[in-house]
Amino acid sequence: MRFGVLGVIESDWTEVSYETGAFARELGFQGLGAHLTVPASTITDEVGENVRQSIEGNGLEFIQIWGPYPTIISADEDVRRDGVKHAADVARLAGRLGVPESGLRPTSHNPNGDWWPHPENHSQASEDRLVRSISEVLEVAIDVGVHLVLEVHQTSTLDTPERVRRVVERTDTEWVRVNIDPVNFVRDLPTAYDTTPMINEFFDVLGEFCSTVQIKDFYLEDRLVVHVAETIPGTGMLDIDTALKRTAELGPDIYAVIEHLPVNQIGLAKRHFDERAAALGLEVH
Numbered sequence: 001m002r003f004g005v006l007g008v009i010e011s012d013w014t015e016v017s018y019e020t021g022a023f024a025r026e027l028g029f030q031g032l033g034a035h036l037t038v039p040a041s042t043i044t045d046e047v048g049e050n051v052r053q054s055i056e057g058n059g060l061e062f063i064q065i066w067g068p069y070p071t072i073i074s075a076d077e078d079v080r081r082d083g084v085k086h087a088a089d090v091a092r093l094a095g096r097l098g099v100p101e102s103g104l105r106p107t108s109h110n111p112n113g114d115w116w117p118h119p120e121n122h123s124q125a126s127e128d129r130l131v132r133s134i135s136e137v138l139e140v141a142i143d144v145g146v147h148l149v150l151e152v153h154q155t156s157t158l159d160t161p162e163r164v165r166r167v168v169e170r171t172d173t174e175w176v177r178v179n180i181d182p183v184n185f186v187r188d189l190p191t192a193y194d195t196t197p198m199i200n201e202f203f204d205v206l207g208e209f210c211s212t213v214q215i216k217d218f219y220l221e222d223r224l225v226v227h228v229a230e231t232i233p234g235t236g237m238l239d240i241d242t243a244l245k246r247t248a249e250l251g252p253d254i255y256a257v258i259e260h261l262p263v264n265q266i267g268l269a270k271r272h273f274d275e276r277a278a279a280l281g282l283e284v285h
Helices: 018-026 045-056 077-097 124-143 161-171 189-193 196-209 240-249 263-280
Strands: 002-011 031-036 061-066 101-104 147-150 176-180 210-214 217-220 228-231 255-258
Touching: 002 018, 002 061, 002 263, 018 045, 031 045, 031 255, 045 061, 045 077, 061 077, 077 101, 077 124, 101 124, 124 147, 124 161, 147 161, 147 210, 161 176, 161 196, 176 196, 189 217, 196 210, 196 240, 210 240, 240 255, 240 263, 255 263
Parallel strands: 002 031, 002 255, 031 061, 061 101, 101 147, 147 176, 176 210, 210 255
Antiparallel strands: 217 228
């Protein structure tokens, strides 16, 4: 198992410097991923190479690239194709920079955001369109030697471990991988109060396709119904010990990734990971 981080680079990349990668190195991470807030096609060779040097020049692995694009499950074929084009551009950028993985979000029918709920997200028609879109992005990704990594969430078409597995098997089990993110599937109170069975189900069903594991944490807000809020790992309700143990069982090259934290809280999360890994006797490479 290795430790990686997302969220240190989350911009148009023009402000990334050597010190950006040094921040992650000094905290003891082995890998660093990068988010884009602009279309991947707008990243020049100079800007992209500067980001690569910031990461690899600090002895870190550049593990993944994630970028924005229109919905790839739309019933409007022009919108879906535009989403595929931009998602394929992320894979092209990864190929240009020698990054092994390009992140792929299932997006949403909700116009307000990729992760906001919509009833049509869970339909068979949306799954079929998602499979078609992944397959079309794969035509580019395979050509440039980049794996696609699916992000999954209960609000999206990739809403259960079984469906995620089915989508992988309907596309390409060699080139499509999964990011396991347990906090994204805390959907009710019984799961929140005992996350261990949910975590084990994910690893049992999807472990063989897993590329990265995003280990966040959460708490329940004191509001009516169920309101789940993310927090610093080690301060919430997730069974982090089980998540780390199941990640380590997948092999020395699998990344446990910290994300969705302000930069000034990343060190706290990393310290907790280090302490729990040591207490559990887990080897970090």
